[in-house]
Amino acid sequence: MIKNEIIYGTLFLLISILFFALTFQFPDITIALSPKVFPRFVSSCLFILSLALIFQGIKKQIQEKGELKKLEINKVFIIRFILLFVFAVIYMNILEFLGYVIATPLFIAISLIIFNEKRWYIIVLISILTTLVLYAIFRIVFRVPLPRFIFW
Amino acid sequence: MTGLIEGLAFVYQPLNLFFLLIGVCGGILVGALPGLSGSVGIILLIPFLYYMDPAMALLMMCGMFCGSMYGGSISAILISTPGTPSAAATILDGYPLAQKGQAGKAIGVATIASTAGGIISTLCMIFISPQLARFALKFGPEEYFALMIFGLTVIASVASKSLIKGLISGFLGLLIASVGIDELTGYARFSFNNPNLMTGFPMLSVLIGLFAFSQIFIELGNIGKKADLYKQKIKGVLPTWKEFKQLISVIIPASFLGTIIGIIPGTGGAIASFMAYNEAKRFSKNPETFGKGNLIGIAAPEAANNGTTGGAMIPLLTLGIPGDVITAVMLGPLMLIGVRPGPLLFTQNPLVINSLFVGFMTAQFLILILGFISVKVFPHVLKVPVSILFPIIMALCFLGAFSLNNSIYDMFIALIFGVIGYFMRKHGFEVAPMILGVILGPLAERELGKALIISHGNWFTLINSPIAIFFYVISIASVVYSMIRLKSMRKKNIE
Known part of the structure; x- marks a missing residue:
């Protein structure tokens, strides 16, 4: 069973990459704050945090090796x-x-x-x-x- | 002083008092019903608020806020299920008392303590917030930007069980907020020429989805679980004079503790009530009676969690930074009705502030009266079946989402965010930081833009102000603190 930290981490990682990539389509506007700056900053932070979450999940996965828990699906x-x-x-x-x-x-x-x-x-x-x-x-x-x- | 009289005149108009009463009643109800909390209560009010006078709408929300904080204690005492997270500490002594057949007295003490806590914190709010607002008037864009950063990091780090998950939730909110037309340059970000996306996600639909719809989906999983009921008769509500004197010596310090905790952004009733409980136990002459039905064990947490209400309003009103989850949810509807919290509110819209002060105080007395009148009704309130309650709530939420812009697209957004919220909450991502990101994100960006315009694009302007640096430092400190706190919690769990 894959830890949900890894699943969510990967999902958010992909989201952050997608948003960052999309900012390249934005025009360059030089008045004060370019519209690129804020989304880029946010998605970079999200990228780092997602990596940390995946790392946490992997650590947990290794620790709980062997004890395979069955997922209860209702x-x-x-x-x-x-x-x-x-x-x-x-x-x-x-x-x-x-x-x-x-x-x-x-x-x-x-x-x-x-x-x-x-x-x-x-x-x-x-x-x-x-x-x-x-x-x-x-x-x-x-x-x-x-x-x-x-x-x- | 004349301002307060103006506020009195406003609040005690019959119609306004009626709306306040509805707010308090509704608050006690949503607080008492497990599964509904104050934040959901505020969201259920959204569709109505839109058509009201701003001061009136604010009154109703405050009633809801205070009422729900008190209402949580009822189900905690009667069926050992906290109606709201803040009432968790009340179970420890409330439930044993109810088991002994003294539920009436337990609720009576909770009512008195809640009212006292509320009154003390309201007084603190009335005295502190104008001073703080006067100070905050000096803030420029740099300071505001730092303040937004502070609000975001604090709530993400304190409100959540996992620091990383809380922060991720906050940043997702910021990302959601960046969809749509950028205020400074007019460029429509991430919208793919879709007119719906150009205006960004409607904030209130997102709010309705994340808090209310996600709760509805969570309740779907609880179907078939037997609800607890309290079957004994309720009698003997008032404590004796001797008990009362003992209680009051705990209630007053606990109320102040609650107020102070409430002022600190990101904390809230749950933290305050447990702290007050532990302090009361530590100072007690016979701590061994705690947990077995000691009245002080009810009075301390209840005074503290209602103490946070006025406290949490202080940063919201003066700085525009919410003090806890419920005030974070209040920010959205406030903007809807045209009240932009912040220091300018005090100078531009004094009627709103003054009627809020008076309304907050009145709400506490309404809690006292309603609490004592309806003690015998409470066990029946808890019998309302989930199967009827949540479909009605769902209909109201859909109507609320629709009525904001008369658009079905908004309903759809609410539903989608309901599903997102469900999965996030199910896996330990709290939704409160996300909401804060959605609300504060655009504000933070606007302030940053303003600061950069003033400084001709010089980024160092951000660290030019001592107040701004102060906010950055405490943001970092709060993150570090919660890292340490979580680590020590984990250690305790392992042992």
Whole structure:
């Protein structure tokens, strides 16, 4: 099992290199502070810190050699996580089309189910009530132009 | 003095008092519910704040801040789960007392101590911050730049369990902040001609994602775990007069300790409460009773952690550097409502400051009243099921992200940063330094740019000011200190 310090360290190392490389496209502007300076400084620091993190991870890996820990993967959790993410993305995409008042109770109902709420009357009640309260506060009191369907 | 009267007149308008009350109530609720903390509470307020008067919005946030600090003690006492990290020390004596059937008295003492701590720290805030602000008015861009560096390093090094991870988190925040149009030159960095990226990542969506959405994802993993409940009846709230006299002699020094810890950027309630607990134990005549339900063991940490509230506001208001995680989160919404913390606030917007002072003081009394009224309700509050709470929070967060710019792109950013925040928190990278990077990064760069313009591009101007050098030195000192601290902690763990 690779230590997560090594994984994250490598990831951040790559990010820092990417950002540093991108600064070469920036134009040279000489008034005061060139836009290159700040990102370059930050990504260099990130580069060094990521190296340190990887080093830490390698040290840990050597110390714990032999004791192979099995990674506990909670399958149900991963499914829930992905479902919630996917439905959130779907929600955002249908929001403009269906309108806030229709899309939101659907989304709340689905997330209640993902959060393992089993009583159907609670699901119906909470999803409708929450939407109505939020709609009343934001549309009617604060006048936020919420996405709407044809009629409201 | 006339300023404070002006503040009084503002706070005691019915509507404003009502918003303060909502803030305090909400704060106690989010504090008491495990999984929600003061920072999430502030984020849940964001969508509402946008439509309020700045002074009013600030009142509500302060209520939330103080309330959550107190609310954490309730779940700590009743079910041995700290509602907020600052309440962890309260468990040590609070939970044993609750087991003996004296939960009422434990909560009563926590309420009194919290209020006293809050009052003392508010007084300190009222006296210290105008002086500090007057001093900070002399700061130029060089000093500000040094101050930003100080704020970043301190929070990254103290708030995190691992120095490297904390710093990485902070620098990632700075990198995120550098996306978008550069204020000085107008060049759009890292944006690939994408109009959404040109304006940079919307700061508040990032905030909502990193703190609130990541928490929602974490809660997904807790489904099915049985929640603890407190089943005994609550009675007998007030301590006896003899106990009270004993307690007050601990509460006052603990409150001052909390205030001082609060002023130091990067510390916070958790550190203060444990320090106060240990000191109280050390000075006690019978330290062996600690941990078995000693009332002093509740009073000391509670006075200290509420003492940090006023203390943490001091650097935030006068220097624009947050004192702890919650005030760091407050910085974002403050800018949203047009309040730019810093010494100029005291001269340009005295009403905001004065109503904040009065509001902070009022919040402490509201805590006292609400605490005693609702003692019997608290065990029921903790019964709110996660399965209902978090979907509602998610809907509110989405609406909040949307309403800031009326854009679905902002909602998407919040969701993405929620996932990023989840993975970071899961693997020991705290998100607070990242937020600070996102918020302070552009400010630091602006000050640096200003300093360089004034000095015609001479970088030595940065070390020309003694105050700036002072900040650099203490930044380095804080990093070194936390390196030593972590090393000694590791040694202790091995032994």
